[in-house]
Amino acid sequence: xxxxxxxxxxxxxxxxxxxxxxxxxxxxxxxxxxxxxxxxxxxxxxxxxxxxxxxxxxxxxxxxxxxxxxxxxxxxxxxxxxxxxxxxxxxxxxxxxxxxxxxxxxxxxxxxxxxxxxxxxxxxxxxxxxxxxxxxxxxxxxxxxxxxxxxxxxxxxxxxxxxxxxxxxxxxxxxxxxxxxxxxxxxxxxxxxxxxxxxxxxxxxxxxxxxxxxxxxxxxxxxxxxxxxxxxxxxxxxxxxxxxxxx
Amino acid sequence: xxxxxxxxxxxxxxxxxxxxxxxxxxxxxxxxxxxxxxxxxxxxxxxxxxxxxxxxxxxxxxxxxxxxxxxxxxxxxxxxxxxxxxxxxxxxxxxxxxxxxxxxxxxxxxxxxxxxxxxxxxxxxxxxxxxxxxxxxxxxxxxxxxxxxxxxxxxxxxxxxxxxxxxxxxxxxxxxxxxxxxxxxxxxxxxxxxxxxxxxxxxxxxxxxxxxxxxxxxxxxxxxxxxxxxxxxxxxxxxxxxxxxxxxxxxxxxxxxxxxxxxxxxxxxxxxxxxxxxxxxxxxxxxxxxxxxxxxxxxxxxxxxxxxx
Numbered sequence: 001x002x003x004x005x006x007x008x009x010x011x012x013x014x015x016x017x018x019x020x021x022x023x024x025x026x027x028x029x030x031x032x033x034x035x036x037x038x039x040x041x042x043x044x045x046x047x048x049x050x051x052x053x054x055x056x057x058x059x060x061x062x063x064x065x066x067x068x069x070x071x072x073x074x075x076x077x078x079x080x081x082x083x084x085x086x087x088x089x090x091x092x093x094x095x096x097x098x099x100x101x102x103x104x105x106x107x108x109x110x111x112x113x114x115x116x117x118x119x120x121x122x123x124x125x126x127x128x129x130x131x132x133x134x135x136x137x138x139x140x141x142x143x144x145x146x147x148x149x150x151x152x153x154x155x156x157x158x159x160x161x162x163x164x165x166x167x168x169x170x171x172x173x174x175x176x177x178x179x180x181x182x183x184x185x186x187x188x189x190x191x192x193x194x195x196x197x198x199x200x201x202x203x204x205x206x207x208x209x210x211x212x213x214x215x216x217x218x219x220x221x222x223x224x225x226x227x228x229x230x231x232x233x234x235x236x237x238x239x240x241x242x243x244x245x246x247x
Numbered sequence: 248x249x250x251x252x253x254x255x256x257x258x259x260x261x262x263x264x265x266x267x268x269x270x271x272x273x274x275x276x277x278x279x280x281x282x283x284x285x286x287x288x289x290x291x292x293x294x295x296x297x298x299x300x301x302x303x304x305x306x307x308x309x310x311x312x313x314x315x316x317x318x319x320x321x322x323x324x325x326x327x328x329x330x331x332x333x334x335x336x337x338x339x340x341x342x343x344x345x346x347x348x349x350x351x352x353x354x355x356x357x358x359x360x361x362x363x364x365x366x367x368x369x370x371x372x373x374x375x376x377x378x379x380x381x382x383x384x385x386x387x388x389x390x391x392x393x394x395x396x397x398x399x400x401x402x403x404x405x406x407x408x409x410x411x412x413x414x415x416x417x418x419x420x421x422x423x424x425x426x427x428x429x430x431x432x433x434x435x436x437x438x439x440x441x442x443x444x445x446x447x448x449x450x451x452x453x454x455x456x457x458x459x460x461x462x463x464x465x466x467x468x469x470x471x472x473x474x475x476x477x478x479x480x481x482x483x484x485x486x487x488x489x490x491x492x493x494x495x496x497x498x499x500x501x502x503x504x505x506x507x508x509x510x511x512x513x514x515x516x517x518x519x520x521x522x523x524x525x526x527x528x529x530x531x532x533x534x535x536x537x538x539x540x541x542x543x544x545x546x547x548x549x550x551x552x553x554x555x556x
Contacts, residue, residue, distance in 0.1 A: 051440055077442035089437045091430060102430050105423055106442030114424040114455075115415075121423070164441065 002065035004029040004168050004198035005050070010059035012042075012049055012222075019045040021222035023059070027168075033200045034213035038242060042222035043202040044086060047170050051083050052076050063168065077106060080167030084157040084174060086202070090145045096156055097141040100128035103163040128163070135159045135189060151182040158189060169193070171201040175208050187212060206234070206243060218242060260406065264399035272398040273470075274514055278507045279402075279409040280466045285490040285502035286416055287459030292488065293497030294420055295452050296432030297347075298355050300484050301362030304342065305460025307479030308365060309335040310468035314382040315375065324388035332461050339457025343450050362484055369476035381475035388469060395469065405466055412459055417499050419455070428452055429497075486513075489527075493534045495541025504542050 007025040011018065019042045027033050037043055048054040050061060052073035061069045068076050091099050104124055105111040119125070129141050135155040140148055145156065154174060161169055174190065175183045190212055193199060203209045210216070216233040218226040226236045233239055264272045288302045309331045316327035346357040369376045376382065387395040395401045419425050430438045431445045439445050468474050477483065486509050494505020512530060517523035538545025 053436055053440070072444075073436075073439035074442050074444045077440055083440055085437070089434055091433050091437075093433070098426070102426060102438070102443075103441050105427060106438070108423075110423050111427050111443065112424060114419050114422045114451075116423070117418070117421045118423045118426050119421070160441070 001029065002062070003027055004031070004064060005200065006060075006062040006065075007050070008060045008062075010046070010049060010061065011057045012045055012054060013057060018222050020049060020056075023219075023222070023224055025217065025224065025227075027198060027200060029064075029167075029198055030195050031198055032212055032214045033198075034209055034216045035200065035202050035219060036204070036206050036216060037219035037225075039204070040221070041219040043204075043219055044172055045222070046219070047083060047172055047202065050076075050170060051081060074106075077164065080165075081170070082161040082164040082166035082168070083170040084161050084172055086172040086176060088150075088153045088157060090153060090156055090160075092145045095142055095144055096132055096137055096148065096159075097125060097128045099145060099156055100131055100159055100163050101125060103160040104128060107164060131159050131163050132156075134162065136185070151178055151185075154178060154182070154186060155189070158186070162193070166197060168198045168200065171199065173202050173204060175203065183208065206239070210234075264402050269398045272402050274510070276398070276402045276405045276470060277514065278510050279405045280463055280470060281487070281490065281506035281510045282503040283409045283412050283466070284460060284463035285487050285494070285506040286413055286499075287456045287463060288487050289491045289496060289502040290416060290419070290428075290452055290456040290459075292491050293495075293501070294425065294428050294432065295449055297350070297449060297453070298488070299346075299358040300355050300481065300488060301342070301346075301358030301360075302456075302460055302487050303479050303481070303483035304358075304362040304365050305335055305339060305457045306464035306467055306483065307369065307474070307476075308338060309461035309464030310474040310478055311369060311376060311382070313465055313468050314385055314474050317385060318382060324386075328388070328465055331465060332458065335461035335464065336454060336458045339460075340450075340454050343453030343457070347446060347449055347453065359481065359484070362479065363481065366476055366479040366481070369479050376476070379476065381473055383473045385468065385472040385474075387472065401470065405470070408462065408466060412462060413499070413503070416459065420499065424448070424451075489531060493531055493541060495543035495545070498541065498543045501541050501543040508542070 003026045005025070005027040007023055010020050010023045012020040023046060035043055035046070045054065049056050052071060056069060060067060063079055063081060066079065068079060091102065101124055104127055108124070110121065129138060132138050132141050135158055137152060137155055137159065140152065145153065158174060171190065174186055178186065187209070190199065201209060201212065210230055213230060215227065215229055217224055218233060218239055220242045225242060226233050226238050228236070263275060267275065284306055288299065291297045291299050312331035312334050313327050316322040316330060317324070342361045346354050346361065349357055370378055387401065389395060393400065395404050427438065427443050427448050430443065431448050435445045467478065490505035490509045491502045492505070493508055494503065495501025508530065509527065512523060512527050516526055520526060534542060
């Protein structure tokens with residue numbers, strides 16, 4: 001079977017400075033992969049290349065064997081790719097429900113309907129409320145994004161990605177900026193994602209999400225330094241070097 | 248209370264020609280045309296976040312096409328109106344394709360440049376457009392044999408078309424497509440990641456907005472029975488944009504109110520006050536200072552505050 005995500009020789013430079021430097025990565029279907037690395041390691045750039053927000057200078061990206069390197073971001077979304085953002089990227093004037101509705105619409109044929117009133121689409125709105133219920137925000141569906149807490153926004157980010165029924169889900173620092181209780185809540189949520197969804201998660205720190213990962217990839221200056229199981233990566237001296245310096 | 252106010256307004260609009268007098272009935276017809284034109288621009292500016300300074304292209308192109316077909320080929324209104332609408336919409340499709348290679352300021356400059364090309368053509372290509380003299384000797388159509396030459400008849404004709412147009416635009420905005428359009432205005436990258444084709448959503452809106460601009464162009468040429476290159480000028484685009492922003496971009500009533508303000512100042516005040524442009528500027532500055540998001544949202548907020556007291 002083809003890996004869910006296969007990256008080969010991926011390169012991206014910003015003004016001569018390589019952000020992604022010959023990255024190759026295979027993630028089998030259903031795996032939980034954690035990508036860690038210090039600031040500037042090129043983690044988010046890698047996500048932007050996978051989703052198509054950035055165009056790669058060289059290399060290939062395959063989703064379940066299909067080459068997607070040259071596809072536009074919305075085409076990749078239609079092939080089962082979804083992501084969340086490290087910096088919260090929601091529609092602040094709209095309600096939580098409307099945010100999730102926009103996500104559901106992205107893959108619905110009815111998004112081209114320019115005559116029917118959106119609010120009369122009860123199926124879509126019920127589905128949005130159901131998904132908000134899954135992330136524990138059912139009660140808050142009618143609130144505008146601007147009125148809910150940061151931790152709740154993080155949950156909306158995940159709800160929007162789940163609404164896309166992704167095959168491959170990219171989570172960009174889903175635990176960033178959260179309290180310990182909130183982290184535990186989000187981790188339970190991530191842990192509960194169906195096993196047929198492949199989850200790739202970025203984290204800055206090594207420890208915060210280690211228990212969620214099947215395998216771990218360490219990025220440093222745009223390169224894959226170490227890759228392996230949790231224990232292998234933690235034990236590897238190169239991991240220590242990256243996080244603790246050469247001292 | 249709210250319904251009573253709307254009912255009173257509807258009644259006033261319905262019976263206005265019975266007592267309004269020719270001057271004001273004609274002014275009202277022009278307001279309907281300007282409101283329709285501003286509302287079409289608002290789809291782009293208010294809901295799409297794409298500020299265009301070239302919207303005059305559609306009013307002017309449709310007006311010129313209709314006038315030319317009538318004068319040179321002798322085509323009746325029933326035949327030339329659809330041709331003018333289709334041609335203008337096709338040009339909008341082309342201009343949109345070009346302009347949407349950019350966004351923000353680049354988009355604004357390209358729309359301006361393209362409209363200026365049409366404006367320059369209207370001035371210079373005198374064998375077709377009659378240059379600075381404009382095209383005159385036109386007539387109003389007579390749908391189902393009803394003459395529209397009387398101000399009241401034209402008023403109702405324009406009102407009917409404006410109502411249908413605004414209703415369809417309201418449906419457009421409230422539809423799933425409209426929701427996606429607002430999404431591309433607020434977070435285009437997220438929308439793309441959610442599976443929305445941001446470019447296509449914007450392009451369709453550009454073309455649709457151009458189509459309604461063309462409808463306004465036909466009404467415009469029917470009203471004046473004359474078309475001059477100034478119809479295509481930057482001033483014409485800027486007045487519509489001013490109406491949208493002053494009234495409230497991204498609201499349904501905003502462009503209607505804004506266009507009315509611009510037109511009343513232009514037609515009514517200019518009779519008493521020569522430098523009406525200065526007054527328009529002053530009014531605009533006051534609106535921006537006291538109601539930065541436009542008259543309609545500003546008044547709505549004031550109303551809510553008043554009731555809370």
